Amino acid sequence: MTTIKDVAKRAGVAVSTASLALNQSERVSPSTAEKVMKAAQELQYRKNGWARDLKMQKTQMIGLILHDLSGPFYASIIKGIEQTLLSYGYGLIACSTLGETLGTAERFLHERRVDGVIIFSSDIKDQTLIDVSREDFPVVVMDRVLSHPYLYSVTAHNHQGGYQAAEYFIKRGHKAIGYISGPANNLDSQLRLKGFSQCLADYHFADVPTKWHIRGDYSQQGGYQAARLLIEQGNLPTGLFVSNDEMAFGALKAFAEAGVRVPEDLSVIGFDDVELSQYVRPSLTTIKQPKFEMGSLAAHKVIQHLQGDAPKEHSVLPTELIERESSV
Amino acid sequence: MTTIKDVAKRAGVAVSTASLALNQSERVSPSTAEKVMKAAQELQYRKNGWARDLKMQKTQMIGLILHDLSGPFYASIIKGIEQTLLSYGYGLIACSTLGETLGTAERFLHERRVDGVIIFSSDIKDQTLIDVSREDFPVVVMDRVLSHPYLYSVTAHNHQGGYQAAEYFIKRGHKAIGYISGPANNLDSQLRLKGFSQCLADYHFADVPTKWHIRGDYSQQGGYQAARLLIEQGNLPTGLFVSNDEMAFGALKAFAEAGVRVPEDLSVIGFDDVELSQYVRPSLTTIKQPKFEMGSLAAHKVIQHLQGDAPKEHSVLPTELIERESSV
């Protein structure tokens, strides 16, 4: 392992000089600079980023903790985060909390390996986040709202989104309305349901009967199975709100297989507006979350905090119903 | 920023003792251990991961460099990598090469921030990989094949996959065959095309005429536009091979909109077997890459190398045609 020392020795200069040269400082003569560069080249020198960070007391990197690194839902959010971070000269490194053990995520959280983190994974407990956030380690959550110093949140207005879905059904004259919800421990899902029920109540409709309220897990398979359940009960609703697009895709598959026509027999509304929503057949009516903006805003908050600018604690971004072919 | 020194002082012990206690060593008496723990608690001590890594000369983390952190195609690969890494006690951190600047990716590559890397992004040049790989920094590429010490590769048998697609069309009696390829600089795409053409030649078919060979960019939009182009030419082929599933989704949308019936008027075959392929309508016939295995194998190679076990340099995994509704 060749270090800056080796480079200095080979170039015949002091370590400090080598350091300066390697960092393009002006304070070193062109000739020595060149010598150093040449030596570095010859020795295949690679700087050790962590040693530098240790000295500098910062990494210029923000950690992103996701439940599932590759969920389609995260796509735009990540882009939003990445772009904003980049514009401030920060890098993004991501990890997931998929495996039982929180491995890497823990290390980001507990070992000061990044300058701040953005979290979108309900696998991390509230208490952990509270414990871990501090003045020089801001935390932004995107899947819940937590009030604590150094802890910020950016979420979509899930309640509103649920409300919009219900209102759509009501205004279109649907009477028989069903709901496929997300994981029980998931706050987003709870809020969507709450908004949905609220709207039903506001319009003096009965709440969704339990036989039409199936719990899913936000996966395509889960949506498929939930829809199968609905189908096997006979007697389908005419409007079905599925609390995320992925499950909606699974549900659409199940309906297609069972010969249930969407939207003729059954209108389906999803949630998220994943890119693919417009590509499935029938294309999916859905509640859009402003994902790119959410990501961008989350990144802004981390950076602003790091720069001492005290950003707004909680931001809730509006949702929007996007009508496509799956509903009528 | 509270350090281990502060903890030691507060607990009234030496730094080394504190270190031992904090790392659950047996060599420290329960009573002192407790004192240390208590002090750490009170001071809200967080260990500094980099300092530890610096000392230990390893991070126990592998970097994953993707073109686009959230492409659906990566989903299974990431799971494969993650699971294997985990079983060896390694963590995974990922970054993308999306923004113009390779920012974080560069830092992984050049600054020894991880113990090894796995790469699936054609944004990184061959030469960079060659320069950067070394005995104590193994590199595994998944989007190309490179021969160099400390550089390993895991790919799907893209040539074979292309061949399978063509053979399917031929055996089903298709005479008019089209092709939507990927980005020009993409090796995978080139191989798929080559395999496809090879098969055509083997069966004494003419190669795909240029008017039916459209270049895409592996995105849904790209696939959509490519298909539009095909449609506007009038005169469609009866069999269309699209070199990845994402583009195929876009193409299916274009065909649906234009009233081209799939598979009655036109059979479509994709490539990858992304999870969603089975959920779109019509579900997509596609060439499956063993993504999970590929990821797992890539991870194994990094680890094996790190453990001094000299893994096989190149691995090419077989593809498989999965027939669904989009072809006949």
Added chain:
DNA sequence: CTGTTAGCGCCTTCAT
């Protein structure tokens, strides 16, 4: 069982 000492690789005053 615990403390002393010596770095890991790097950057940065402070001299020269």
Added chain:
DNA sequence: ATGAAGGCGCTAACAG
């Protein structure tokens, strides 16, 4: 313009 020395936070001999 360059060099010497100190230290970031941590761990690991080596003594005691």
